[in-house]
Amino acid sequence: MSAIPSSGWLYGAIQRGRNRGLGGLYLVVAAFLVLYAVLFPGILSVSGFSKFTQNWFPLALVTMAQALLMLNGGITLAIGPLVSLGAVIAATTMGGALGVPGGILAVALAGLAIGAVIGAIVAHLRLPAIIVTLAGSFIITGVALILLPRPGGFIPDWLSTTLAGHTPVAFLLLVAILLAWKAFLATPLGIGIYAAGDNPIGAFRSGVPVERVKIVAFALSGLLAALAGLFVAAQTGSGDPVIGTPFTLNSIAAAVLGGVGFLGGKGTMRGAICGSLLLSVMINVMFFLGFPPVAQYVAQGLIIVGAVAVPELLKQWRARR
Amino acid sequence: MKTLENSPTVSRRSRLLAGAAAAAAILALSAGSASAAANCIKGDRKAPYTVGWANIYSVPTWMKQTEGTIAAEVEELKKAGLVKDLMITDAQGNAQTQIQHIQSMIDANVDAIVVIAGSSNALDRVISDACDKGIAVVNFDSLVNTDKVTAKINTDSSEWGAGAAKWLADQLGGKGKIIVMNGPAGISVSDDRRKGAQPVLDANPDLEIITETNTEYNVAPAQEAMTSLLFVNPEIDGVLSLGGAISAGSVMAFDRQGREQVPITGENARQFLELWKEKGLKGWATMQPNWLGALSVYTAVQALEGKDVPAFVKVPLPVIDDSTIDTYLARADQFPADGYIYSDYDKALFDKLLAQ
Numbered sequence: 251m252s253a254i255p256s257s258g259w260l261y262g263a264i265q266r267g268r269n270r271g272l273g274g275l276y277l278v279v280a281a282f283l284v285l286y287a288v289l290f291p292g293i294l295s296v297s298g299f300s301k302f303t304q305n306w307f308p309l310a311l312v313t314m315a316q317a318l319l320m321l322n323g324g325i326t327l328a329i330g331p332l333v334s335l336g337a338v339i340a341a342t343t344m345g346g347a348l349g350v351p352g353g354i355l356a357v358a359l360a361g362l363a364i365g366a367v368i369g370a371i372v373a374h375l376r377l378p379a380i381i382v383t384l385a386g387s388f389i390i391t392g393v394a395l396i397l398l399p400r401p402g403g404f405i406p407d408w409l410s411t412t413l414a415g416h417t418p419v420a421f422l423l424l425v426a427i428l429l430a431w432k433a434f435l436a437t438p439l440g441i442g443i444y445a446a447g448d449n450p451i452g453a454f455r456s457g458v459p460v461e462r463v464k465i466v467a468f469a470l471s472g473l474l475a476a477l478a479g480l481f482v483a484a485q486t487g488s489g490d491p492v493i494g495t496p497f498t499l500n501s502i503a504a505a506v507l508g509g510v511g512f513l514g515g516k517g518t519m520r521g522a523i524c525g526s527l528l529l530s531v532m533i534n535v536m537f538f539l540g541f542p543p544v545a546q547y548v549a550q551g552l553i554i555v556g557a558v559a560v561p562e563l564l565k566q567w568r569a570r571r
Numbered sequence: 572m573k574t575l576e577n578s579p580t581v582s583r584r585s586r587l588l589a590g591a592a593a594a595a596a597i598l599a600l601s602a603g604s605a606s607a608a609a610n611c612i613k614g615d616r617k618a619p620y621t622v623g624w625a626n627i628y629s630v631p632t633w634m635k636q637t638e639g640t641i642a643a644e645v646e647e648l649k650k651a652g653l654v655k656d657l658m659i660t661d662a663q664g665n666a667q668t669q670i671q672h673i674q675s676m677i678d679a680n681v682d683a684i685v686v687i688a689g690s691s692n693a694l695d696r697v698i699s700d701a702c703d704k705g706i707a708v709v710n711f712d713s714l715v716n717t718d719k720v721t722a723k724i725n726t727d728s729s730e731w732g733a734g735a736a737k738w739l740a741d742q743l744g745g746k747g748k749i750i751v752m753n754g755p756a757g758i759s760v761s762d763d764r765r766k767g768a769q770p771v772l773d774a775n776p777d778l779e780i781i782t783e784t785n786t787e788y789n790v791a792p793a794q795e796a797m798t799s800l801l802f803v804n805p806e807i808d809g810v811l812s813l814g815g816a817i818s819a820g821s822v823m824a825f826d827r828q829g830r831e832q833v834p835i836t837g838e839n840a841r842q843f844l845e846l847w848k849e850k851g852l853k854g855w856a857t858m859q860p861n862w863l864g865a866l867s868v869y870t871a872v873q874a875l876e877g878k879d880v881p882a883f884v885k886v887p888l889p890v891i892d893d894s895t896i897d898t899y900l901a902r903a904d905q906f907p908a909d910g911y912i913y914s915d916y917d918k919a920l921f922d923k924l925l926a927q
Contacts, residue, residue: 290678298678305671400759401692401716410696482667488692488716496665533668537675543629543661 272509272521274561278553279524282531289538296418303421304414304485306530308333308478309500310424310523313508314431315474316501317522322467323447323514324372324379328364329475329501331390333494336361336479338394341403341489350409357480358473364390365472369465387498394491403489414485427474431519443467448515504529507557528557609874610882611721613705619655620682620875622868625672627689627713629661632910634687637712637864640916641685644865653872666690673697676706683707683871685864688715691759707871711863713760721874724867724884728760731857731888732767732813735836738855738892739778739809742834746777747808750800752793752817756785764813781807788815790823790842790909797824810835816909819843822850839891839911841903848900856891862916869921880925889914 269276292298312329319326336357344353368386372379413419434440442463445453454460478497483489508525510517532553536546608614624641628634638659648654658681662669666689674697676684684701688694688710699719701708711724739749751768754761772778781804786792793816801807801824810833812818818837823846825832832852837843839858847854863886874880891899899912906912 290675292678301674301678305667305674308667401690414696482693485696486666486670486690486693487696490666490690490693493666493690493693496663496667530671533671534675537658537660537672538679540658543626543659546661547663 268518269520271561271565272518272524274564275508275521275524275528275557278557278560279528279531282528282535286531286535286538289535297416300416300418300421302531302534303418303424306527307420307424308482308485309497309504309526309530311427311474311478311481312497312501313504313522313526314427314519315471315478317505317508317510317517317519318443318467318471318474319379320505320510320512321447321515321517321519322443322464323450324464324467325502325512326368326383326468326471327380327498328368328383328387328390328472330494330496330498331387331394332361332364332472332475333479333482333497334491335364335390335394335397335494336476337483337486337493338398338403338479338489338491339476340480340483341405342397344406344409345404350406354480357476361472361474361476362469363472364476366465366469368472369468372468373461373464391492398489398491401488401490401493403483405483405487405489407487410484410487412484413481420481428519428523439463439466444515446514500529501526503554507554509561525557528553608877608879609707609721611702611705611707611719612874612877614877615705616682616875618653618872618876619649620653620872621656621658621679622654622871623658623673623676623679623681623684624660624864624868625669625676625684625686626659626661627666627669627687628664629659632907633859633861636861636907636910636913637687640862640865640913641868644868648868648872653876654868662689664689666693670694670697673701677701677704680704681706682875683709683868685709685711685867685871686715687712689713692716707874709867709871709874711867712859718882720882722867722870722880722882722884724863724870724886726859726863726886726888727767728763729767732764732769733771734857734888734890735764735811735813735855736768736771739811739834739836740771740775742853742855743778743809745775748779748781748804748806749809749811750797750804750807751780751783752797752810752812752821753783753785754788754814754817761785761813768811768813786817786820788817790816790820793817793820794824794827795820797821798828801825801828801830807833809833812837814838816840816842818854818856819846822846822852826850839899839913841906841908841910841912844891844896844899844912845903847896854891854893854896857888858891858911858913860886860889860916861911861913865916866921866924869918870925873925878925881927884924884927886924 287293293302315329339357339360340353343356344350368382371377372382442458445458446460446463450460479494482493504526505522507528508521510522536549541549622645645654645657660672662672669689677700684706694715695717698708698715699717702719708720709722710720714723714725753765782800784796786796797820810821812821812835815838818835819840819842832850834853837856839856870880903912
């Protein structure tokens with residue numbers, strides 16, 4: 251990663267400290283991945299790996315979109331509708347005059363703009379993010395349904411094959427996005443996201459443009475959610491105005507599972523990503539273990555509680571020693 | 572076992588093929604599908620088969636009963652040595668999860684996939700992937716867009732609406748004030764049933780629709796909706812109810828308000844059929860038979876066994892009227908109180924439907 255040479259030692263120490271709380275989660279995720287590979291060795295092939303990461307990719311993106319805001323002390327309930335809207339815009343514009351580049355641009359701009367507007371309302375009118383994004387979710391759902399009342403639209407085959415074929419393009423994109431996040435954190439604006447989430451007044455007095463940071467955080471979050479929608483459209487080959495709905499709750503679950511706190515400034519992106527990976531791999535592992543659906547509901551709950559409890563127990567055990 | 576890439580005994584090393592090689596193999600596989608009888612079938616899979624049942628949501632009673640017919644059919648086919656295993660998944664209403672489940676079924680190399688789609692488009696690509704692998708894919712109830720499936724099985728929702736409207740028009744002599752009760756707005760089934768009723772209503776201009784409602788396919792919301800409609804409308808001659816337990820809710824609303832019952836259409840919900848008998852209603856009902864699930868498994872196995880099956884199996888709507896309701900109520904105790912009493916089915920019926 252992007253270690254800073256001059257303060258390499260300090261950087262390493264800080265990163266170790268941040269990773270410590272996540273040790274338990276890493277362990278649980280690793281155990282599930284190993285179990286999955288044992289149950290289905292095909293995951294180790296290029297094609298198997300590609301298909302698995304493709305199903306994880308949109309959840310990873312929306313988890314980033316959610317964690318980004320939670321780190322900043324906010325939250326969004328508009329993730330799912332934004333995914334749907336992204337999918338709908340992609341499916342309705344790509345057949346038009348501007349083609350695929352135009353479609354991607356339209357999705358990205360819509361995500362950025364909607365996010366920025368929500369962010370501006372939250373930051374400048376000082377309204378609670380949960381209310382503004384809840385209201386926003388209704389509006390966005392409505393717009394998606396107006397643009398495409400029934401599932402349909404058009405995504406070129408080659409785009410579907412490129413993004414969601416038998417090659418790990420989705421995984422490489424995720425790596426690229428994570429590196430970009432890492433680089434963003436090295437900018438004043440990036441650090442500002444944590445600082446303003448942890449202690450807004452302190453950050454403000456230290457010269458962090460708290461309101462601008464908040465708007466940027468919402469805009470980036472909107473961008474990530476809309477791009478997740480674009481990917482879903484490519485993966486399914488069409489747009490569906492309600493396909494994103496379950497992502498809202500899952501993005502919050504994955505972020506919290508990854509140790510991101512509701513109060514801001516607490517948690518790491520890598521933790522959130524791990525949380526989303528656990529939610530995704532869990533579904534496949536339970537399938538290959540042959541769990542009946544009713545048991546899957548129960549097991550899912552137990553795994554989530556367990557994944558949150560294990561790090562906590564490890565911490566207590568360490569403290570006692 | 573000629574196509575190694577597709578056999579369950581495939582070695583780990585061959586699974587580690589590079590992406591290009593895998594893609595080439597898939598191309599080669601799909602090229603060989605022309606010789607097979609039914610769609611998707613390549614003839615390289617041998618009994619006993621593993622069947623995957625990819626449900627979108629398992630909680631509603633209709634779904635539980637449907638799963639019951641699937642499990643019963645699998646037991647039958649196990650006895651015949653045709654099926655060895657049934658894998659069941661529940662996507663909890665999430666189409667994205669359903670894609671993941673079907674991908675896992677492909678990974679686990681099941682021989683057949685039976686599916687109710689959570690979205691008419693979202694599953695298209697993963698289902699055609701399954702088809703390319705020679706897996707028999709049978710889709711019923713809620714259908715997908717792609718034609719790369721072995722068979723699609725369903726009743727005709729628009730005939731449902733037409734049949735109900737026609738019966739009501741005949742009952743009322745083509746004249747009177749009626750209320751139309753629909754399922755939820757924006758759901759294709761409820762939409763299609765309503766559209767099917769329209770031509771009949773147009774042909775009977777003296778049938779006046781006083782008002783129309785949309786409710787969930789459940790008793791309580793329907794009863795509530797009808798209760799408020801009864802307050803405003805002193806004169807109602809008939810109720811055109813298009814499915815689920817809506818009719819039961821409507822009948823109960825009439826009863827509670829002390830209003831005289833009127834001719835009503837409905838579905839095979841046990842509650843409605845029992846009220847029909849108890850109150851001596853003038854009634855008519857049809858159904859989305861739960862055994863579409865059993866038929867789907869049967870169809871998949873038939874196709875795997877090399878039989879030709881139709882790409883679309885249209886199942887005629889079974890009708891319940893005064894002459895047949897007793898045969899349904901006689902079996903009522905075999906069904907859950909909030910469940911659906913479906914018509915009898917057997918192998919002969921399935922064979923007849925597949926011979927269309």
